[in-house]
Amino acid sequence: MNIEQPYIDLYNQHKKAIEKNSSLVFNGAREKAFIHFKKLGFPTDKMEPYLYTNLRKAFEPDYGLNINALEIPINPYEVFHCSVPGLSAHLYFVVNDQFYSNLTQKSDLPKGVLIGSLKDYAKTHPELVEEYYAKIARTNQDGTVAFNTAFAEDGFFMYVPKGVIIEKPIQLINVMRADVDLLANSRNLIIIEEGAQAKVLLCEHTMDKVTFLCNRVTEVFVAKNAIYEHYKLENTHNKMTHIGSLFIEQQANSSVLVNEITLHNGLTRNNTHIALNGEYAETTICGMAIGDKTQHIDNYSLIEHNNANCKSTELFKYVLDDTARGVFSGKIFVAKDAQKTEAFQTNKNICMTKEARMHTKPQLEIYADDVKCSHGATVGQLDENALFYLRSRGIAEPEARMLLMFAFVDDVIGKITVPALQDNIRMLVEKRFRGELSKCIGCINCS
Amino acid sequence: MLEIKNLHANINGKEILKGINLLVKPGEVHAIMGPNGSGKSTLASVLTGNPAFEVTEGEVSFYGKNLLELLPEERACEGVFLSFQYPVEIPGVSMVNFMRTAVNQQRKYRGLEPMSASDFLKLMREKKEYVELDNKLANRSVNEGFSGGEKKRNEIFQMAMLEPRLSILDETDSGLDIDALRIVANGVNALKSAENSTLVITHYQRLLDYIVPDFVHVLYNGQIVKSAGKELALELEEKGYDWIKKEVGE
Numbered sequence: 001m002n003i004e005q006p007y008i009d010l011y012n013q014h015k016k017a018i019e020k021n022s023s024l025v026f027n028g029a030r031e032k033a034f035i036h037f038k039k040l041g042f043p044t045d046k047m048e049p050y051l052y053t054n055l056r057k058a059f060e061p062d063y064g065l066n067i068n069a070l071e072i073p074i075n076p077y078e079v080f081h082c083s084v085p086g087l088s089a090h091l092y093f094v095v096n097d098q099f100y101s102n103l104t105q106k107s108d109l110p111k112g113v114l115i116g117s118l119k120d121y122a123k124t125h126p127e128l129v130e131e132y133y134a135k136i137a138r139t140n141q142d143g144t145v146a147f148n149t150a151f152a153e154d155g156f157f158m159y160v161p162k163g164v165i166i167e168k169p170i171q172l173i174n175v176m177r178a179d180v181d182l183l184a185n186s187r188n189l190i191i192i193e194e195g196a197q198a199k200v201l202l203c204e205h206t207m208d209k210v211t212f213l214c215n216r217v218t219e220v221f222v223a224k225n226a227i228y229e230h231y232k233l234e235n236t237h238n239k240m241t242h243i244g245s246l247f248i249e250q251q252a253n254s255s256v257l258v259n260e261i262t263l264h265n266g267l268t269r270n271n272t273h274i275a276l277n278g279e280y281a282e283t284t285i286c287g288m289a290i291g292d293k294t295q296h297i298d299n300y301s302l303i304e305h306n307n308a309n310c311k312s313t314e315l316f317k318y319v320l321d322d323t324a325r326g327v328f329s330g331k332i333f334v335a336k337d338a339q340k341t342e343a344f345q346t347n348k349n350i351c352m353t354k355e356a357r358m359h360t361k362p363q364l365e366i367y368a369d370d371v372k373c374s375h376g377a378t379v380g381q382l383d384e385n386a387l388f389y390l391r392s393r394g395i396a397e398p399e400a401r402m403l404l405m406f407a408f409v410d411d412v413i414g415k416i417t418v419p420a421l422q423d424n425i426r427m428l429v430e431k432r433f434r435g436e437l438s439k440c441i442g443c444i445n446c447s
Numbered sequence: 448m449l450e451i452k453n454l455h456a457n458i459n460g461k462e463i464l465k466g467i468n469l470l471v472k473p474g475e476v477h478a479i480m481g482p483n484g485s486g487k488s489t490l491a492s493v494l495t496g497n498p499a500f501e502v503t504e505g506e507v508s509f510y511g512k513n514l515l516e517l518l519p520e521e522r523a524c525e526g527v528f529l530s531f532q533y534p535v536e537i538p539g540v541s542m543v544n545f546m547r548t549a550v551n552q553q554r555k556y557r558g559l560e561p562m563s564a565s566d567f568l569k570l571m572r573e574k575k576e577y578v579e580l581d582n583k584l585a586n587r588s589v590n591e592g593f594s595g596g597e598k599k600r601n602e603i604f605q606m607a608m609l610e611p612r613l614s615i616l617d618e619t620d621s622g623l624d625i626d627a628l629r630i631v632a633n634g635v636n637a638l639k640s641a642e643n644s645t646l647v648i649t650h651y652q653r654l655l656d657y658i659v660p661d662f663v664h665v666l667y668n669g670q671i672v673k674s675a676g677k678e679l680a681l682e683l684e685e686k687g688y689d690w691i692k693k694e695v696g697e
């Protein structure tokens with residue numbers, strides 16, 4: 001079946017409406033992306049790097065798309081309390097693919113910082129947005145990115161000017177809310193200028209028991225000496241498909257931390273592309289996934305060492321139960337001139353049942369000669385000796401297993417630099433392992 | 448009171464214990480000696496319920512309960528404790544969390560409320576002193592990166608925390624320096640009472656100078672082939688095992 005055709009027809013019929021409900025900057029990238037989409041289509045599980053994840057099926061249902069940007073009748077600030085106890089954060093919402101403007105919210109952001117609707121800022125600050133929009137999200141390589149760029153109308157925008165430090169984390173809650181099956185192409189753009197610092201926490205939630213597909217593209221530009229942290233916490237129901245393509249470009253001496261945590265989901269594919277373009281840039285990308293029943297979690301990462309003396313560290317952990325599927329593929333590319341590169345990659349996995357399955361694949365492409373690179377992957381069960389040791393002290397088997405699973409993912413949680421967030425994630429993970437649905441207040445996890 | 452009758456056990460289909468008989472009364476200290484590979488650690492594993500071993504014959508009763516029917520954690524809650532010959536490293540599980548969980552799970556088994564955080568920390572502090580366990584160690588993950596001697600000390604610390612009725616010390620002396628040996632032995636002795644019994648598995652008389660046994664048994668080829676008083680340990684130290692092997696006809 002040609003599942004692309006309905007979307008191609010949709011675009012051709014509604015191009016005017018899409019353009020009208022977006023901005024010139026978006027529209028400028030649209031046509032080329034559409035051509036790329038027609039050429040590439042959605043990825044199949046016959047091609048790299050999608051071998052173990054069939055995304056095409058996720059595009060089959062007859063979704064609604066909110067092309068006319070009809071207002072969603074909720075005020076998330078009132079109905080949604082995804083509060084992290086003790087976490088003091090600047091709070092924002094994107095409902096499906098629309099930024100929710102809260103006119104009553106008082107901003108205590110540092111001077112010069114811009115946060116809000118990407119569509120609106122593309123209208124009020126076209127030069128700024130134009131300079132970055134769709135510049136690193138490659139529409140000619142991945143059909144889902146091209147598809148997003150062809151259809152995207154709005155999303156989240158953040159600009160932190162030179163030297164400005166935002167102390168409190170920015171919490172962006174992405175809520176999926178609809179009465180019918182819905183597809184949302186949302187778009188984020190984050191600009192961290194020279195020497196600036198910011199932390200963003202993205203929470204993914206589903207509010208209704210319909211089938212959702214969220215196809216998101218996020219571009220992040222981290223300039224010289226800037227520090228950026230990007231946390232993603234996914235806690236959605238199992239009729240949700242999430243495709244999250246994250247593109248980060250780093251300049252000299254910048255430092256980035258990405259931590260992607262999947263607590264509960266349906267089908268998830270994270271594409272994380274990091275380009276280390278300036279010397280002495282550092283990046284740490286880590287993540288964990290807890291999957292059971294028929295959940296499917298696929299983390300693909302590409303780290304490009306394009307300049308010398310950069311360092312990347314990668315750590316991903318999966319705990320899979322029932323018939324859950326996990327996929328990890330991490331590609332490290334080291335360019336010819338990227339001497340003194342350090343790149344370390346680790347992927348460790350636990351399969352609790354024979355039916356749970358993990359596919360793990362490191363990939364190194366190294367053209368420089370003076371580099372330190374390592375990678376390692378393991379798939380196993382809980383350590384029987386450790387389990388017996390704990391039980392021999394009087395700890396009941398289920399509790400002992402819990403302790404070991406919890407210990408297994410603890411180093412990923414330990415990478416979180418915000419203490420309140422770390423505590424909260426520990427609590428959610430523990431509840432999840434105990435089989436209590438770790439839902440944050442206000443969202444639905446159906447089973 | 449521990450009573451072992453005609454105990455046979457296998458691992459991977461190979462018979463290791465070939466009919467063990469042993470009676471340990473409250474307050475008694477029994478030493479078990481024997482050549483490498485004779486089945487001493489296997490006996491300890493079987494008594495504590497290690498699922499890797501299969502009991503094929505025999506009975507073990509502990510204060511009237513059929514021990515072999517109980518899960519490892521239930522045996523622990525009944526008061527059986529093993530100081531492992533090779534303690535396991537468990538990265539990511541902190542000593543504090545491990546001990547708090549163990550203490551509270553055992554209390555729950557006995558129908559007691561969980562211990563308050565402050566009482567628990569007080570208990571930790573008190574028991575650490577028994578074996579002079581470094582604070583640094585208590586703040587780390589279970590046995591992670593501990594030296595051989597530190598691991599053994601940590602075993603005795605856990606024993607002090609859990610106050611078992613039967614302590615099985617499997618070569619707790621190996622890897623300990625002279626001072627540590629004395630500290631650990633003093634720790635064990637301080638926990639001894641008229642109700643608690645101890646099974647000391649060791650190769651050396653040295654430990655038995657501190658922890659004086661009421662009986663010494665020789666385990667050979669899966670059976671107890673000789674039992675006597677504490678003087679047997681001295682004799683073994685002097686003469687080795689050959690004469691015993693001859694006695695049993697090999």
Ligand SMILES: Nc1ncnc2c1ncn2[C@@H]1O[C@H](COP(=O)(O)OP(=O)(O)OP(=O)(O)O)[C@@H](O)[C@H]1O
Nearest residue numbers: 458459463481482483484485486487488489490532
């Ligand atoms: N997992 C296993 N698989 C196969 N054989 C085993 C296993 N564990 C132990 N054995 C065998 O069982 C026998 C008894 O081992 P055990 O560890 O009980 O000896 P031990 O008396 O404690 O020796 P040591 O003094 O060296 O500690 C040995 O021959 C050993 O090789």
Ligand SMILES: [Mg+2]
Nearest residue numbers: 487488489532
């Ligand atoms: Mg042994």
